[in-house]
Amino acid sequence: MNWQVRYALANIAKTAGRTKAEFVTGNLIRLSTEDQPDVLALISSDELIDEAVAKQYVNEFPDLDFICGYRTTCVWVGGAIEYLEARRVGWGNFGTLLSAALEGNANTASHKMYRFSSRILRQHRSVERTERKFDRIHRVFLKDGRTVTIGMVSEYEPTADAIRSLWEQFGPLDFVWNINPNGRPSFDALDAGRELGCEVLKWEELRERLSNA
Template identity: 45%
Template sequence: MSWQINYAIKSIQHYHREASTHHLRGEAISITLPQQAPVVAIISAAYIITAELAMAYHEEFPEMDFLCGYRKECVWSGDAIRYVESRSIGWGSAGTLNSAIGKQSLKTTSHKDYFFSYRLIRQMTSINSLERQFDRVFVMTLVSGKSYRVGMIMEYEPTADAIRTFWDRFGPIDIAWNINPNGNPTLNAIEAGRNLGCKVLKWEDLKSLL
């Protein structure tokens, strides 16, 4: 049994004592709650979930309800997100999986770190189109015709290093959106963004821009 399967089963059993969880085969586990049908989750140790990887998992496990990128560092490509969502397969992190068990259908679950922020953006009538490039990066084109590449920054108080590291990993962005509601970017982060050519914003400032 792989390390991530072992950790996933132990974590689910710890937080959901009423759940029956066992290893099926490969990277698949089965989770059963009282009075509910079993669900199948794939626990991946990949650092990046691509569309090709998601398709391979789906081919191997056509019964899968949820695809979990178990590593904290795991990143999802936009094509992978589109693939699983178009086939009613839930996706996200280990925390997403644990949070959803028993509360909602795993098939409709998406990465909890970015779900609410991305839903806010999707509801804005001033946005004409959205292209999700990664779980935390999207391009929005406004009704006015202007386009912005936006990175969603999860840190409580993003530092200059957080902004520069994001830029290096995901490429140039026009807006670094600090989506954590409990903190604010440091002045050094705002200055680093300015030097790179991007704005570091909280929701109220981003909403005003839209």
């Protein structure tokens, strides 16, 4: 049994309440919640889940309901997200898996950290379409002809290092969106964004940028 599976089972036993879990094989577990469908979940220790990795898991386990990126540093590539969603396989972190098991929607669940923000971005009246490059990076095509790249950071008070790290890992950005509803970027983060050539914003500010040329 892999380390991530042992940790997942132990955490579910301690914290999940109505949800119980059992080891199946390899890195697969089954979650059972009263009055909800069982969830066959793959617990991955990958740092990066791209389309090739996602296809490998689905081909190996055709009955898979959910892939869990157990590491907090796990990054999901847009192609993997598109592939899994087309096949009704949920994806996200450990917290997403537990919520999905309780709510009975594991096959359609997506990473809870980015789910709401990604949805309101797609639904904004100025947006023609979005292209998801990574779980936290969107290429946004606006109805006025502009195209912008938006990165999401979830920290309560993003620091300059958080902004620089996002840029270094994922490439140039037009906007960095602090998606934590209760936080605000630090002054150092704002300065770091200006040095890199991007703006660090909350949703109210980003919404105005998307609406106005």
